[in-house]
Amino acid sequence: MNGRNMNGRKLIRIFDQLYTDTTWSSAYRPDSVFIYYYNVRGKYPESSETIKRNASEYLQNAGPHFTGSGYITFRFFIDSAGQIQKRVEVLETDEFYKAYVFQEDLVWILYEFLNTLHDWKPAKMPKGLPPFYINLLTFKIHEGHIDHIIP
Amino acid sequence: MKAILTILYPSILAVSISACGQTRNISISQPCDNRHFQDSIMTRYVDSGAEKLTFHYNNPAWGSYMDSVLSICPNIAAAYQLKAVPAIKNGEYVKAYQLDERAAELDSPQFVSYLAFLKCIFTKDYTSAIRDFNRASRIIPGGAEMDHGFYFYLGICYLELGNYQEADARFRQDMYSQNRGDSAVDVHFNSLLYMGITKLDLHQTDSAEIYLKKCLHIYPKLPEANYYLALAFKERKAVNLARKYLEMAQQSILEGYSLNEDNVYYVNYPRQITLYEIHQQLSGLQ
Numbered sequence: 107m108n109g110r111n112m113n114g115r116k117l118i119r120i121f122d123q124l125y126t127d128t129t130w131s132s133a134y135r136p137d138s139v140f141i142y143y144y145n146v147r148g149k150y151p152e153s154s155e156t157i158k159r160n161a162s163e164y165l166q167n168a169g170p171h172f173t174g175s176g177y178i179t180f181r182f183f184i185d186s187a188g189q190i191q192k193r194v195e196v197l198e199t200d201e202f203y204k205a206y207v208f209q210e211d212l213v214w215i216l217y218e219f220l221n222t223l224h225d226w227k228p229a230k231m232p233k234g235l236p237p238f239y240i241n242l243l244t245f246k247i248h249e250g251h252i253d254h255i256i257p
Numbered sequence: 258m259k260a261i262l263t264i265l266y267p268s269i270l271a272v273s274i275s276a277c278g279q280t281r282n283i284s285i286s287q288p289c290d291n292r293h294f295q296d297s298i299m300t301r302y303v304d305s306g307a308e309k310l311t312f313h314y315n316n317p318a319w320g321s322y323m324d325s326v327l328s329i330c331p332n333i334a335a336a337y338q339l340k341a342v343p344a345i346k347n348g349e350y351v352k353a354y355q356l357d358e359r360a361a362e363l364d365s366p367q368f369v370s371y372l373a374f375l376k377c378i379f380t381k382d383y384t385s386a387i388r389d390f391n392r393a394s395r396i397i398p399g400g401a402e403m404d405h406g407f408y409f410y411l412g413i414c415y416l417e418l419g420n421y422q423e424a425d426a427r428f429r430q431d432m433y434s435q436n437r438g439d440s441a442v443d444v445h446f447n448s449l450l451y452m453g454i455t456k457l458d459l460h461q462t463d464s465a466e467i468y469l470k471k472c473l474h475i476y477p478k479l480p481e482a483n484y485y486l487a488l489a490f491k492e493r494k495a496v497n498l499a500r501k502y503l504e505m506a507q508q509s510i511l512e513g514y515s516l517n518e519d520n521v522y523y524v525n526y527p528r529q530i531t532l533y534e535i536h537q538q539l540s541g542l543q
Contacts, residue, residue, distance in 0.1 A: 181347070246380070
C-alpha cells in the first residue's frame, strides 16, 4: 500500500531503513553501540503465546483483513523508566526472508498494539553507557494473521 | 568507513604470514580450500580480532572482520555464519538468513542443522525447519545441534504445528537416542518436558503427568514442568494439586530458575512461561 494509511500516518524511509518516526532527543548518536535486551534479560515479561493471543485479538478488533506472510519487527529503545522511546524502526521480510512490504495499515495496527505494552524492564546500564537499551518485538504473519511472536 | 578500512588493511597484509619463524608470501591464489590456510585466516581475524572487540558481535566492526576473512577466502562458511550472529539476534532476518544460507551451502554438514535450528527456535518457521532438519539428517544421521539431537527439534516443530502424532514419534526417537530404551538412564529434562506438553495437548493427562514428573525428578525447579503439570491437574479438576505446582513454578521463577537452554536470553522457547501466566492461572483457581 502506498501513500498515507487510514490514520493519516506514513512510515518514513531513510535509505534502506524504515521508521514510524525519526524523533531523537538523546545526546547519544542513534548509531552508537548500545546494549540489547538480551544483555539485561529484558524480554517482555509475558510469554510469546500470551502476547500473540492479545495481539491477535487486537488485530481482529481493528477490523480490516490483511494479506501477506512474513515478519514485521519493531526495534526500539527502552529508557530508564521502562518506556518505549521515539524513533521506532520497522523491519519487514517475507516468509522466505526476502525484503517485503506489508500493507501499511497492518504495520500501524501492530505498532498501536506495541504501544499497549507497558511492562518493559527499565534500563540499568553500566556507567558511561547510554541509559537505554534496544529491544524488539517481531510478529510472524501468515496470510494477514499473527502466527507467532518473537522473542 | 574509517573503521572498515582500518580492518581491511591488515587483510591485505595477510598475504604475508609467518610460518615456523619464517615469513613467506602467499599469493591470493593460495587455495582457500586448504583447511590449514582457512584456520590461519580465522585465527588472525576472528580469534585474535573480532572476538576481542568490546561489545563483541554488537560492535560495528564485527562484520568488518568477517569481511576481511571473506575478502581473502570467500568460501569460509564460518565467516558467513559469524557475520550473521548479530543480525539473527537483533531481528535483521533478511541479512541473517542470506548469510546463514550461504554458510549452509558451503559447509552443509556443519551449517544445515544450524540453519534449521534458527528457523525452529528463533523465527518459528517450523515447516521450513522440518525440511532443513530432514536434510541435515540425511547428511549426518542421528546428528545434534545446540545440545539436542535433531529429533528433539523435529518434535518441537511438529508440536507447534499441531501434528501431535509426529511430535510424539519424534520425541520418542529423541529419548531413545539418549538412553537406547534403558529406562534407568536419564534423558534430557527438556525432552521429557516437551513430551509431557505434547501429551497435555492431547488431553492424555495421566501420560503428561508421568513425563512431567520424570522431568521434575531431574530438574525439580524447572518452572515450565511445574506449570504444565499444574495444568494437567487442573484439567483433572485436582485444584489443590494444580495450585501446589503453580506455586512451585512461581517460587522457582522468583528464585531465578528458568528453562535451561543457551538461547533463552535471545528468544523464548515454545511454551516458555513467565510469572504473568502463573498468576493468571492462580487467579483462575480462586
